[in-house]
Amino acid sequence: MKKLAKYHKTHKDRYLEELKDLLRIPSVSADPAYKKDVLATADFIKQKLEDAGVNNVEICPTKGYPIVYGEYIVDKKLPTVLVYGHYDVQPPDPLDLWESGPFEPVVKKTKLHPKGAIFARGACDDKGQVYMHIKAFEAMKANDAVPCNIKFMIEGEEEVGSENLAPFIKKNKKKLACDVVLVSDTGIISNKVPSITVGLRGLAYLEVEVTGPNRDLHSGVYGGAVANPINVLSKMIGSLHDKRNKIAIPGFYDNVARVSKKERTEMNKAPFSETKYKKDLAIKEVQGEDKFTTLERTSIRPTLDVNGMWGGYIGEGAKTVLPSKAYAKISMRLVPNQDPDRVSKLFEQHFKSIAPKSVQVKVTPHHGGVPVVTPTDTIEYKAAHMAMQTTFKKEPIPQRSGGSIPIVALFENILQRKTILMGFGLDSDAIHSPNEHYGLFNFYKGIETIPYFYENYAKLKAEE
Ligand code: BES
Ligand code: MN
Ligand code: MN
Numbered sequence: 216m217k218k219l220a221k222y223h224k225t226h227k228d229r230y231l232e233e234l235k236d237l238l239r240i241p242s243v244s245a246d247p248a249y250k251k252d253v254l255a256t257a258d259f260i261k262q263k264l265e266d267a268g269v270n271n272v273e274i275c276p277t278k279g280y281p282i283v284y285g286e287y288i289v290d291k292k293l294p295t296v297l298v299y300g301h302y303d304v305q306p307p308d309p310l311d312l313w314e315s316g317p318f319e320p321v322v323k324k325t326k327l328h329p330k331g332a333i334f335a336r337g338a339c340d341d342k343g344q345v346y347m348h349i350k351a352f353e354a355m356k357a358n359d360a361v362p363c364n365i366k367f368m369i370e371g372e373e374e375v376g377s378e379n380l381a382p383f384i385k386k387n388k389k390k391l392a393c394d395v396v397l398v399s400d401t402g403i404i405s406n407k408v409p410s411i412t413v414g415l416r417g418l419a420y421l422e423v424e425v426t427g428p429n430r431d432l433h434s435g436v437y438g439g440a441v442a443n444p445i446n447v448l449s450k451m452i453g454s455l456h457d458k459r460n461k462i463a464i465p466g467f468y469d470n471v472a473r474v475s476k477k478e479r480t481e482m483n484k485a486p487f488s489e490t491k492y493k494k495d496l497a498i499k500e501v502q503g504e505d506k507f508t509t510l511e512r513t514s515i516r517p518t519l520d521v522n523g524m525w526g527g528y529i530g531e532g533a534k535t536v537l538p539s540k541a542y543a544k545i546s547m548r549l550v551p552n553q554d555p556d557r558v559s560k561l562f563e564q565h566f567k568s569i570a571p572k573s574v575q576v577k578v579t580p581h582h583g584g585v586p587v588v589t590p591t592d593t594i595e596y597k598a599a600h601m602a603m604q605t606t607f608k609k610e611p612i613p614q615r616s617g618g619s620i621p622i623v624a625l626f627e628n629i630l631q632r633k634t635i636l637m638g639f640g641l642d643s644d645a646i647h648s649p650n651e652h653y654g655l656f657n658f659y660k661g662i663e664t665i666p667y668f669y670e671n672y673a674k675l676k677a678e679e
Contacts (some may be wrong), residue, residue, distance in 0.1 A: 217665055219359045225580045227659060229332070231322075231349045234290075234658070235301045236333040237302075237342050238320040244280060244303035244375045253371055256302045257281045258507050260345070267353035269367060277379035282369030284390070287356070287366065288364045294676040295364035296669060297393035298631070299622070300345035301373030305647045306338035312649035322655065324415065327643055332652040339653035340646035344399040344638060345369055347661035355666050362666075362673040363459060366393060370622075373400075376582025384629045386663070392616055395595040396669065399661060401471060401638030402614050408486050412636035414514065414531055414615030417549035417586035419558045420522075423448070423566060424577040427539045431527075434537040436500050442573030445526045451569055452543060455519055456635040459505035462519045462547075464565045467558065470553040474515045482515070483508055485612055488643035495643065514615035518548045544581075548617060555583030584621025594675040599637045602667035606660060637668065 223230075233262040243249040245572035257274055263271045264285040270283035280303065288295075307317035315321050320335035333343065349369070355361045368391065370380050384391060401412040427444040428437070457463045465604035474482075487510055494502060514517070524539035528534040547558055570576045590596065591613050603611040616636075623634045639661040645651045 216672075219354050219360065221662070222354045223659070223662060226350075226354070227660065230346070230662065231655070231658070233350075234333065234346045235320040236337075237263075238333070238337055239344060240513075241318045242337070242370050242371065243306050243309075246635060253280050253303060257283050257371055260302050261285075263346075264367060267349050268356035268404055269352065269365075270587075277372075277383055279375075279379045279529070282371070282380065282383055283292055283369045284367065284368045285592060286364070286366040286593055287352070287361060289361050290364070290456070293363045294395075295366060295393040296672065297366045297368060297391060297626075297630075297636075298348050299396055299398050299626070300348065300369050301341045301371065302345060302369050302376050303371045303423040304340070304342065304378075306375050306470045307336045307649075311648060317394070317649075317651075323652075325546065325652070327641065328652070328654040328656065330654070330656050332644075332654045333658070334650060334652040336581070337649055338651050339402075339657075340638040340642040340651065341373070341400045341660055343653040343660065344640065347399060348397075348665060351662045351665035352649060355669070356446070357405050360666070362508070362641065362670045363676075365669070366391065373620070373622070376584075378582065380622055380627070381625050384625060387523040388630065391630060393630065393632055394633040395672070396623075396632050398620065398623065398634055398636050399638045400620055401636045402642060402664070403638070403639035403657075404486060404612065404614065405641065406654065407609070409609055409611040410485070410614040411603065411611050412589075412597075413591060413613040414588040414639060415586060416514070416617055416619050417553060417555055417624075417637070418515070418582075418584040418619040419547045419549060419562070420583060421545050421559060421562060422579045422581060423543050423545060424579075425451075426539060426577070427541075427573065428537070428539055431539050432537040434535045440535050441537060442571065443537050444574055446488050447571060447574050448524070448526070448541040448543060451566065452521055452545075454569060460503055461505070462517065464519075464561050469553045470554065471517060472555075479511065479515075479608075482615070483510055485510060485599050485614055498622050502625045514619040516549055517550050519552060520546055520548075522546050532612075535539060548582075548619065549586050551586050551588055553586065555585060559583065581619070584619045585624035586619075587623045587627070587634070588615070589636065590656065594679065595633060595635050595672060596669050598642075598671035598675055599635050601671045602639070602664050605667050606664040615670045625633060635668075637664070639664075 269285035317336040330617035425444040524543040
């Protein structure tokens with residue numbers, strides 16, 4: 216590992232310059248206007264995998280954006296790690312809130328990142344973290360120190376639901392055969408407190424359309440006599456939480472796994488300051504489900520949120536109008552053992568049942584995902600734990616995350632393999648937000664830690 220440290224030192228500036236090149240390509244999967252760029256990003260990843268010494272690198276077409284696959288087989292008898300990540304990013308909007316262009320990466324110092332952080336869409340989620348893996352591999356390969364077989368599968372549709380990845384995995388079970396999946400697309404508690412993600416929430420996402428009169432009306436001539444769909448939708452949404460902030464959809468909590476007192480006590484020992492949390496977000500008070508802490512509300516409990524709501528006139532100045540339609544995008548984060556399809560159906564039934572006769576309601580489900588919890592009593596967890604302990608010089612804490620990576624459940628169902636979620640981001644990195652960034656400390660720490668994971672894993676497997 217000394218050789219690797221020396222290699223990193225010589226090449227670290229180039230690592231960063233290459234990451235900047237990757238961040239300059241606007242691979243926004245949600246917006247067809249960026250199609251050429253998303254495809255160019257797949258080519259870029261392929262090239263960099265090849266340059267690093269990965270074999271059989273190919274761009275695998277799908278009905279949507281392609282999956283970049285590559286492998287490095289040292290010896291069929293050695294264990295195989297499948298690295299998964301995504302090269303697509305979220306849309307950069309709202310653009311005017313970015314201090315520098317979302318696709319013009321710059322390094323700036325911040326309070327939490329005194330050594331600098333790279334600012335750009337995708338810096339942390341997930342291009343920066345994918346790139347750590349490519350550079351960690353490059354260093355191992357260049358130093359003849361690849362301790363196990365490694366396969367790479369980098370997709371371009373994670374941010375839009377990974378719809379084409381499941382059929383790809385089903386079709387390519389043999390190619391993707393592995394002992395464990397390794398993903399860096401999550402975070403740590405802080406740069407002083409490393410952690411390993413051991414849970415992800417699931418997701419049910421729906422769009423609702425409420426229609427009142429058959430056309431927009433003058434709000435003076437008709438207002439007061441005809442139901443306003445925006446007023447109605449607001450009321451309906453308002454009723455989805457009760458006074459104790461429980462979700463008021465019948466049956467919603469039916470399958471929610473209860474977490475034992477002991478586990479909850481353990482979980483709340485993780486370092487967390489509510490005062491700092493509130494200060495960081497400029498809020499006077501946190502809010503959420505009664506009788507649960509902030510850490511619990513964002514990990515082991517399900518939620519319902521409006522992600523966007525629109526209708527009527529939203530342009531400059533005042534236009535008096537009683538709109539014909541109102542819309543909202545609603546997401547529910549799910550926990551074990553909730554099923555996204557069942558929850559979506561419950562939502563639709565309930566939402567239609569609370570609609571007054573004066574309006575019509577249409578509900579359209581979007582992509583969803585199943586929640587996951589990963590075990591800590593496995594060889595792979597131990598390998599990740601030891602790796603982080605070595606490089607951070609502190610024991611990492613297992614922590615469940617509130618975010619979702621729907622494909623992880625499918626690794627378990629289709630490939631029958633567990634996933635290690637060894638990410639290096641911080642909650643404050645503003646992923647999906649303006650001014651997304653990724654600490655250089657985190658980028659380099661990831662590159663340093665990943666080879667230890669492979670080494671530990673290969674060793675522990677051999678002793679098995
Ligand atoms: N990398 C995130 C998920 C994440 C972020 C997990 C932080 C844990 C901590 C991923 O790219 C993502 O954004 N997932 C979406 C779901 C997807 C279906 C669009 C999410 O969680 O909203
Ligand atoms: Mn991600
Ligand atoms: Mn994301």
